Amino acid sequence: MKKVWKFLKNPTGTLTLALVLILLGAILANLFHTSFYSVKITEISFETDRGTLVGYLYMPSGAGPEDPRPVIVTTHGYLNTKEMQDASAIEMARRGFIVLALDMYDHGDSRWKLPMEASGIFGTFWVYSQFDAAMYMAAQPYTLKDANGNAYLAVSGHSMGGFSTWVAVYMDELTSLTTGKRAIYAAIPQAADTLYASMIAPADQLLAAIGDRPFGVLAAHYDEFFFNKSDAEKTTAELLIKGTVVYKDYPNTLAGKQLLGLSANAKGESGKYYSVSSGELLYDGNVVRESQTGSHVIFTPTETHPWNHFSMVSTGYLISFYQTAFKSVVTPSMTNWNLSPDNQIWQYKEISNFISLIGFFLLIVPLLQLILKLPFFKLAVVDAPDYAPERKVKGAVGWVATLICMAIPAVFFSTFMDKTGLLTYFAYGAGGIAIVALLASFIYKKAGIFALFSALAAAGLAAVLYFAPKLLVLSNFFNEPTVNQIGYWALCSGLITATVTLLVYFFIKKPAGYKFSAYGTLVGIMPIVAALAAAVAAVAVAYGVLFIIQAVFGVDFRIWVLAVRTFQVEHLITALHYAPFFLVYYFFNTMSIYANNNDKKLGALWSALGNCGALALWLALQYGLLFATGVAMQPDQSLNGILLFALVPCLAIAGVYAFKLSKATNNIWVAAFTNTLLFTIITCANTAMFWNIV
Numbered sequence: 001m002k003k004v005w006k007f008l009k010n011p012t013g014t015l016t017l018a019l020v021l022i023l024l025g026a027i028l029a030n031l032f033h034t035s036f037y038s039v040k041i042t043e044i045s046f047e048t049d050r051g052t053l054v055g056y057l058y059m060p061s062g063a064g065p066e067d068p069r070p071v072i073v074t075t076h077g078y079l080n081t082k083e084m085q086d087a088s089a090i091e092m093a094r095r096g097f098i099v100l101a102l103d104m105y106d107h108g109d110s111r112w113k114l115p116m117e118a119s120g121i122f123g124t125f126w127v128y129s130q131f132d133a134a135m136y137m138a139a140q141p142y143t144l145k146d147a148n149g150n151a152y153l154a155v156s157g158h159s160m161g162g163f164s165t166w167v168a169v170y171m172d173e174l175t176s177l178t179t180g181k182r183a184i185y186a187a188i189p190q191a192a193d194t195l196y197a198s199m200i201a202p203a204d205q206l207l208a209a210i211g212d213r214p215f216g217v218l219a220a221h222y223d224e225f226f227f228n229k230s231d232a233e234k235t236t237a238e239l240l241i242k243g244t245v246v247y248k249d250y251p252n253t254l255a256g257k258q259l260l261g262l263s264a265n266a267k268g269e270s271g272k273y274y275s276v277s278s279g280e281l282l283y284d285g286n287v288v289r290e291s292q293t294g295s296h297v298i299f300t301p302t303e304t305h306p307w308n309h310f311s312m313v314s315t316g317y318l319i320s321f322y323q324t325a326f327k328s329v330v331t332p333s334m335t336n337w338n339l340s341p342d343n344q345i346w347q348y349k350e351i352s353n354f355i356s357l358i359g360f361f362l363l364i365v366p367l368l369q370l371i372l373k374l375p376f377f378k379l380a381v382v383d384a385p386d387y388a389p390e391r392k393v394k395g396a397v398g399w400v401a402t403l404i405c406m407a408i409p410a411v412f413f414s415t416f417m418d419k420t421g422l423l424t425y426f427a428y429g430a431g432g433i434a435i436v437a438l439l440a441s442f443i444y445k446k447a448g449i450f451a452l453f454s455a456l457a458a459a460g461l462a463a464v465l466y467f468a469p470k471l472l473v474l475s476n477f478f479n480e481p482t483v484n485q486i487g488y489w490a491l492c493s494g495l496i497t498a499t500v501t502l503l504v505y506f507f508i509k510k511p512a513g514y515k516f517s518a519y520g521t522l523v524g525i526m527p528i529v530a531a532l533a534a535a536v537a538a539v540a541v542a543y544g545v546l547f548i549i550q551a552v553f554g555v556d557f558r559i560w561v562l563a564v565r566t567f568q569v570e571h572l573i574t575a576l577h578y579a580p581f582f583l584v585y586y587f588f589n590t591m592s593i594y595a596n597n598n599d600k601k602l603g604a605l606w607s608a609l610g611n612c613g614a615l616a617l618w619l620a621l622q623y624g625l626l627f628a629t630g631v632a633m634q635p636d637q638s639l640n641g642i643l644l645f646a647l648v649p650c651l652a653i654a655g656v657y658a659f660k661l662s663k664a665t666n667n668i669w670v671a672a673f674t675n676t677l678l679f680t681i682i683t684c685a686n687t688a689m690f691w692n693i694v
Helices: 002-009 011-033 082-093 120-124 123-136 160-181 203-212 254-260 304-309 312-325 344-373 394-409 413-418 422-443 451-466 481-509 525-553 570-599 602-631 639-665 668-682
Strands: 040-046 051-060 070-075 096-105 153-157 215-218 274-277 280-281 286-289 293-299 555-557 560-564
Touching: 002 280, 011 082, 011 344, 011 525, 040 082, 051 082, 051 123, 051 312, 070 082, 070 123, 082 096, 082 304, 082 344, 096 123, 120 123, 123 153, 123 160, 123 525, 123 560, 153 160, 153 312, 203 254, 203 280, 215 254, 215 312, 254 274, 254 293, 286 639, 293 312, 344 525, 344 555, 344 560, 344 639, 344 668, 394 413, 394 481, 394 555, 394 570, 394 602, 413 481, 413 639, 422 451, 422 481, 451 481, 481 570, 481 639, 481 668, 525 668, 560 639, 570 602, 570 639, 570 668, 602 639, 639 668
Parallel strands: 070 096, 070 153, 215 293
Antiparallel strands: 040 051, 051 096, 274 293, 280 286, 555 560
């Protein structure tokens, strides 16, 4: 056992373990993804009038033109890709349904081909994605149809995919008035009400368009965005809450009761099917279809918005809805169609993906340790710096500086992410620090001329804060809205770390005899070039492994909202646009970690906690208060809070990399470059990318 442990501790052994975990996870994930090889999964793409749509087609054994089946088209929300619909796709495919898990336009591998203005991006992908996919699938010979050519096809989507579902039903109903055929038989939007869909048609007409279709809504009690009461329904206390991260009970709002066909005084029940009169469908003010009666239901899991993706409860509700909707039309060959909703295996696929994800992140450090032994790359490893302090600085100084660097980016997380008006005042404060530091550099001689650097860092922070409205603004160059937010937060956080770290050094540590070489930055040109080359090589090899796994097993590496997925050339180009901003963060972050944690026994743990501890605490308070009181700590922070679920673990891992790689190379450059490249690509490949902004 000792020999095994000794082997695993060296780079070759750790690398071997990482590859074994990746391969094992991929094999198991493929097993559950295909329902023990009873479902064939292929990636398909098809052209539409608006671009190219890509999705995973789940084809159960025996299904095809000779045995057409009911079809389900399911899609993701704003931040995600087709893989986020694994749960319902796997479960319905193993029950004999054909499933298309779709990348909406400008997400994942799908592309919107028409030029668009930056101000109009939200009128593109979600409006048409689900409808275009439904029309394509309804035309396929393997899709079950009735005698009149109406397809037995259900649409469902999460969040913005839910808006797309609402609109798809409306568009399909209008189209059917001309063609005489419906493409959509049933629908169940997840985590989406009519708030944005009503931009396309009034809410009453969205409901009218449902007609006699089976229709459901998955409306979680703690959804961060939707299912809110109207202002007319709110109490005085509720009106004072500025935000939507609060407890909801959609069946008992006026909008929910309207969906269920109830009067304002009636009580709506979760999970109960109601017979509802849709109302007349109008076009240009004229009645184009009389009212029809259909079955409607609302499910209300005790979950948050992103939790729906990763829930046996929500998945069970979806299974139950599809089984109820298609009960009368399932084919004899669908022998498993009525498996209990509690009978689920998708979670084992997620666990398997997680095993591979662990292997992927475990791969990076030993891979670099081996690369750094090769000619040229080994130039990135330098001699250990000479600390040589005349006297030790009390530990309190380092702890205070560390806590400031941890706390400020978390305390002002929402301010930086949303670029609120407070930034102007922060800019004045940073400018004041810059002036004081500049004056002190002349007065306080022991600090030396290098104290100017701290003044420059503070001045840079002041400029970034003051000119916030002009930095990282959505455009053809910076074409990912959420990455613009995270990138700006990273830029501010990096400059805060730089300012604090340099002030502590030049006014406290330097006079005590510490040398700046202890910060691992002054190594010369060739070590920096070799460090960049090593980082590029390691990230390329790691992603090469991912691409091979994807090609062979059809899976990537992920757990819930944290995913390492393959990418297109456009994602890589976009990531390079953002990389300089993330480099500011990871450069000063690694510098701080190397200077403060290099000699600590649990340095890797402290580095991880230093990077993400305060943000994790923000999350705990935000959601702890939401579940305990029904109102979040900051009820106006909906999307930003969700972004942290992936950002926090990435920052923790980056902290570990920063500690281990800087310790292995005696400088910060390999770690800074590796973290920048790896986490920028991971971030850019996992969210909306508007490639055709003009």
